[in-house]
Amino acid sequence: MSDHDDLLTGLAGLSAEPPAGLIDRVAARWVRVPGPIGDVFVASTDAGVAFVRTTDSVHDDAAAFAAAFRDRVVARPLLPGGEPPAGVLPALRTGRTGDIRFDLAELSGFERDVLLAAATIPRGEVRPYGWIAREIGNPKAVRAVGSALGRNPVPLLIPCHRVVRSDGATGQYIFGPAAKLRLLGTEGVDLDALRH
Amino acid sequence: MTTEEIRAGDRAAEDARERVLSALAADLDAGFAELYAAYRTVVFSTALRVSGRRPDAEDLTAEAFLRAYRALTGYDRERIAGLAPRAWLLTILLNVWRNDRRTVARRPASSPLEAAPDPADPAEPVERTAERHETGRELAGLLALLPEDQRIAIVLRHVDDLPVAEIAQILGCPVGTAKSHISRGLRRLRELHATTASSEVPDE
Numbered sequence: 001m002s003d004h005d006d007l008l009t010g011l012a013g014l015s016a017e018p019p020a021g022l023i024d025r026v027a028a029r030w031v032r033v034p035g036p037i038g039d040v041f042v043a044s045t046d047a048g049v050a051f052v053r054t055t056d057s058v059h060d061d062a063a064a065f066a067a068a069f070r071d072r073v074v075a076r077p078l079l080p081g082g083e084p085p086a087g088v089l090p091a092l093r094t095g096r097t098g099d100i101r102f103d104l105a106e107l108s109g110f111e112r113d114v115l116l117a118a119a120t121i122p123r124g125e126v127r128p129y130g131w132i133a134r135e136i137g138n139p140k141a142v143r144a145v146g147s148a149l150g151r152n153p154v155p156l157l158i159p160c161h162r163v164v165r166s167d168g169a170t171g172q173y174i175f176g177p178a179a180k181l182r183l184l185g186t187e188g189v190d191l192d193a194l195r196h
Numbered sequence: 197m198t199t200e201e202i203r204a205g206d207r208a209a210e211d212a213r214e215r216v217l218s219a220l221a222a223d224l225d226a227g228f229a230e231l232y233a234a235y236r237t238v239v240f241s242t243a244l245r246v247s248g249r250r251p252d253a254e255d256l257t258a259e260a261f262l263r264a265y266r267a268l269t270g271y272d273r274e275r276i277a278g279l280a281p282r283a284w285l286l287t288i289l290l291n292v293w294r295n296d297r298r299t300v301a302r303r304p305a306s307s308p309l310e311a312a313p314d315p316a317d318p319a320e321p322v323e324r325t326a327e328r329h330e331t332g333r334e335l336a337g338l339l340a341l342l343p344e345d346q347r348i349a350i351v352l353r354h355v356d357d358l359p360v361a362e363i364a365q366i367l368g369c370p371v372g373t374a375k376s377h378i379s380r381g382l383r384r385l386r387e388l389h390a391t392t393a394s395s396e397v398p399d400e
C-alpha cells in the first residue's frame with residue numbers, strides 16, 4: 001500500500017509554522033526606558049504605544065505594570081522585550097511628542113479628541129482645562145475633559161500634565177500633583193507666574 | 197508507528213502540557229508565551245489546512261490565542277490546573293473558524309482556495325522541494341473537497357498527529373465517530389488522489 005503511505009507522509013508534511021511576527025498581533029510588548037521623572041514602563045501593540053507608567057507609580061514592579069495594563073486596556077498578554085517604539089526615546093528626552101503612533105482603540109471618541117488636543121501643547125507651556133474643551137468644540141465639557149485627561153493611558157508622551165486649572169493651580173495628575181509640579185519644572189514652566 | 201513511538205509522542209505532549217500549565221500558574225503573561233511557543237505550530241497548521249487560506253490561517257491563529265488569553269484571565273488556579281491546553285486551544289480555533297465562516301457565507305465569495313505550499317527549506321535539494329510542493333499543494337487542495345467533519349478529523353489525526361481520543365474531545369463526539377470520520381476521509385482522499393494522479397498520466 002505505497003499509495004496509502006505516500007498519502008500519510010504527504011499529510012504529515014502539511015504541518016506548517018506560523019510567520020515569526022504573528023505573536024505580536026496577539027501580545028503587547030513592554031520596555032523600560034529613561035523618562036523625565038525617573039524610568040518609565042512603555043507598553044505597545046502592533047498599532048502603537050498603548051500604555052505608559054512611571055516605574056515609581058507601580059512600585060518598580062513589572063508585574064504590577066502588567067496588572068495595571070490588563071485593567072486599563074482590553075486584555076492582551078504583555079510580554080517583555082522588543083525595541084522601544086519609534087520616537088518614544090526622543091519624546092521622553094525632549095518633551096516633543098512628534099509623530100509617535102498610539103494605540104488608543106480602547107478610548108471613546110471624546111477621550112481621543114481630548115488627548116489629541118493636549119498633544120498639541122508645546123513643551124514649556126500650559127493650557128487650562130477650558131482651552132481643551134473649546135479646542136474640541138465642546139466648551140461646556142470642562143469636567144469631562146478633566147476626567148478624560150485623568151484616564152490618559154499614555155501620560156508623558158501625550159502631555160496631559162501641561163493642562164492646568166484656570167486659576168493657575170496645577171490641578172490633579174495621574175502620578176500625583178507633586179509629580180506634575182516636578183515635570184512642569186523640568187520643562188521650564190514658571191509655576192509662580194501661573195498663579196497671577 | 198510503533199507502540200513505543202506512540203508512547204514517546206504522548207509523553208512529549210504530556211511534558212509540554214505540564215510545562216505550560218505550571219508557567220501559567222506562576223504568571224499568566226509569561227505562561228502565555230509558553231502556551232504560544234508550545235502550540236503555535238499545531239494551531240496554525242490546523243487553521244491553514246482546515247481553512248485552506250494562509251491569510252485566514254494567520255487571522256484565525258491570532259484570534260484563537262487572544263480569546264484563549266482572555267478566557268485564562270477569568271480562570272482560577274484550579275481550572276487552569278485541569279486544562280488540556282492543546283485540545284482546548286484547537287476547540288477555540290475551530291469555533292472561531294465556524295463563526296467566521298457563518299459571517300463570510302453571508303458575503304459574496306472573495307478569493308479562491310489558495311492551498312499554498314510551504315516555504316522552501318534551504319537544507320532540502322531543489323528537486324525534492326519541488327516534489328514536496330507538488331504533493332503538498334495537491335493534497336492541501338484535495339483536503340478542501342472533504343466534508344467538514346472529515347477534513348477536520350484528518351487534519352487533527354494526520355497533519356497534527358493527535359491521538360484519536362483527543363480528536364473526539366475536540367469534535368465533541370464519541371471516539372468511534374471520530375475514527376469513522378478519519379477512515380472515511382482517508383478513503384475519499386485516496387480516491388481523489390488516484391483520480392488526480394491518473395488524469396496526469398497519459399494513457400499508454
